[in-house]
Amino acid sequence: MTDLLEALVARPSRAGVDDCTPVLGAISGWLERHEIPHEWMRDPAGRPLGLAGGIAGGRPGPVYLLDATADTAPFGDPGAWRHPPDRPTIEAGWLYGRGSADSKAGIAVFCHVLADLLPGRERLAGRVNFVFDVEEHSGTFAGIRAYMEKHLDRPPAGVMIGYPGNDRLVVGARGFLRARLVIHGLGAHSGSSSNRGINAIDRARALLGQLAAEPLAPPDDAFPLPPRITATGIRGGGSFSLVPDRCELDLDIRLTPAFDDGAARTLLQNAAARLDGDGAPATEIRWSPGWPAYRLEDGAPLSTALSEAAREAFGHTVPQGVAGPSCIANYLHTLGIPATAGLGVTYRNVHAADECVLLETLEPTFLAYRQALARLLR
Incomplete structure (x- = not known):
C-alpha cells in the first residue's frame, strides 16, 4: 500500500x-x-x-x-x-x-x-x-x-x-446553499454636505448585522451541529470621492435538517426586504443551489x-x-x-x-x- x-x-x-x-x-x-x-x-x-x-x-x-x-x-x-x-x-x-x-x-x-x-x-x-x-x-x-x-x-x-x-x-x-447579493445604493460625492447619497457598503454591513442577529435552528442529539451563515466575499466601491452605489456580497449558508434550503431562502429574503425601502433600488439575490x-x-x-x-x-x-x-x-x-x-x-x-x-x-x-x-x- x-x-x-x-x-x-x-x-x-x-x-x-x-x-x-x-x-x-x-x-x-x-x-x-x-x-x-x-x-x-x-x-x-x-x-x-x-x-x-x-x-x-x-x-x-x-x-x-x-x-x-x-x-x-x-x-x-x-x-x-x-x-x-x-x-x-x-x-x-x-x-x-x-x-x-x-x-x-x-x-x-x-x-x-x-x-x-x-x-x-x-x-x-x-x-x-x-x-x-x-x-x-x-x-x-x-x-x-x-x-x-x-x-x-x-x-x-x-x-x-x-x-x-x-x-x-x-x-x-451539513448541507449548503450559496447566494450572491447585489446591494444597491445611490451614488454621490463623498464630500458633499447636501447630498450624502445612500452607501451600498453600509447597507451590506447592515444586512450582515441583521443576519448575525437572526436566531437559527439549534442543534439536537441526532444532528449536533448548528446551521451557519458566513460572508465569504464583498466587493464594492473603488473611488475615494464616490459614495458607492453597488456592493456585491457572497454568502455561504450551511444547512441542517432543522434549517433546510427553504428556511434559508426565506430568512435571507426577509432580511433583504427589511433592508429595502430606504430609497435605494431593491436588493437582488442570485442563488447557487447546493445540497441538503x-x-x-x-x-x-x-x-x-x-x-x-x-x-x-x-x-x-x-x-x-x-x-x-x-x-x-x-x-x-x-x-x-x-x-x-x-x-x-x-x-x-x-x-x-x-x-x-x-x-x-x-x-x-x-x-x-x-x-x-x-x-x-x-
Missing part, C-alpha cells in the same frame, strides 16, 4: 492545474497487473473523469461501491512545505505529499481490498464496485456524477468514501458493519458522527443512496502545507473495509 501511495503522490493531480491522466494511468496499471476489471470514464471531449470497475460475487446480492478521489487541492506555497509536495517523503513514519490524505491513501487501500477479495469472489453474495474519480476538488463532481448517471438503473446499496480519519465514522454532514444536510439512520447496515469492523481493526471504538463540511455523500443522499465518509488513515494538514498520513494506519484501514464488505456480502 505504501508503494502504491508513493506512486500516486509522485504524480501531481491538482484540480484545474494538472492533467490527471498520469495518476489515473498509474492506478489503471496496478489494477491491470492484479487482474481487476475496470474501464476509463471520459467526458464528451475525451478528457478522463476517472476509473470504474468491480468484482462480481458468485451469488446474487447487493452492490456496494468504494469511492475515492484521485485529484487533489493545489500545493499552496511550495516554500511552506517541509518536503516538496510532489515528492513523497517518509519521515518518522509519516508520508508527506499533496493528496496523501485526500484521498490517495484511500485509493491505495481500496485497490488492495479489491485485490484481496478477488480470489474468493465466488463466496460473495453481491458485487463490489469502485470508482476513482477526478473533478472532486474542482467542485463540479463530474466524475462521480458521470458514474452515477450510468448506473442509476441499479444504484448501489451503499457507498464507502475513502476520506481520511479514524477518530469517527462520518454518517452525516443528511444523516444515516441509526442501525443502517452500511454504517453498522463499518463501525464494528473499524473497532476490531483499530482496537478502539470509532463513534459515528456528523461533519461540518459537505461532501459527495450529500450528493448521493439526494439520489437516495446511503454513504459513509471519513474512515481512513490518520492524517495531518489536509489542503494545507505538509499534508501527510501515518503509514502504520494503512493496515487497520484496509482490514476495516475488508471485513465490512465480507459482512455485507455474506
Whole structure:
C-alpha cells in the first residue's frame, strides 16, 4: 500500500492545474497487473473523469461501491512545505505529499481490498464496485456524477468514501446553499454636505448585522451541529470621492435538517426586504443551489458493519458522527443512496502545507473495509 501511495503522490493531480491522466494511468496499471476489471470514464471531449470497475460475487446480492478521489487541492506555497509536495517523503513514519490524505491513501487501500477479495469472489453474495474519480476538488463532481448517471438503473446499496480519519465514522454532514447579493445604493460625492447619497457598503454591513442577529435552528442529539451563515466575499466601491452605489456580497449558508434550503431562502429574503425601502433600488439575490444536510439512520447496515469492523481493526471504538463540511455523500443522499465518509488513515494538514498520513494506519484501514464488505456480502 505504501508503494502504491508513493506512486500516486509522485504524480501531481491538482484540480484545474494538472492533467490527471498520469495518476489515473498509474492506478489503471496496478489494477491491470492484479487482474481487476475496470474501464476509463471520459467526458464528451475525451478528457478522463476517472476509473470504474468491480468484482462480481458468485451469488446474487447487493452492490456496494468504494469511492475515492484521485485529484487533489493545489500545493499552496511550495516554500511552506517541509518536503516538496510532489515528492513523497517518509519521515518518522509519516508520508508527506499533496493528496496523501485526500484521498490517495484511500485509493491505495481500496485497490488492495479489491485485490484481496478477488480470489474468493465466488463466496460473495453481491458485487463490489469502485470508482476513482477526478473533478472532486474542482467542485463540479463530474466524475462521480458521470458514474452515477450510468448506473442509476441499479444504484448501489451503499457507498464507502475513502476520506481520511479514524477518530469517527462520518454518517452525516451539513448541507449548503450559496447566494450572491447585489446591494444597491445611490451614488454621490463623498464630500458633499447636501447630498450624502445612500452607501451600498453600509447597507451590506447592515444586512450582515441583521443576519448575525437572526436566531437559527439549534442543534439536537441526532444532528449536533448548528446551521451557519458566513460572508465569504464583498466587493464594492473603488473611488475615494464616490459614495458607492453597488456592493456585491457572497454568502455561504450551511444547512441542517432543522434549517433546510427553504428556511434559508426565506430568512435571507426577509432580511433583504427589511433592508429595502430606504430609497435605494431593491436588493437582488442570485442563488447557487447546493445540497441538503443528511444523516444515516441509526442501525443502517452500511454504517453498522463499518463501525464494528473499524473497532476490531483499530482496537478502539470509532463513534459515528456528523461533519461540518459537505461532501459527495450529500450528493448521493439526494439520489437516495446511503454513504459513509471519513474512515481512513490518520492524517495531518489536509489542503494545507505538509499534508501527510501515518503509514502504520494503512493496515487497520484496509482490514476495516475488508471485513465490512465480507459482512455485507455474506
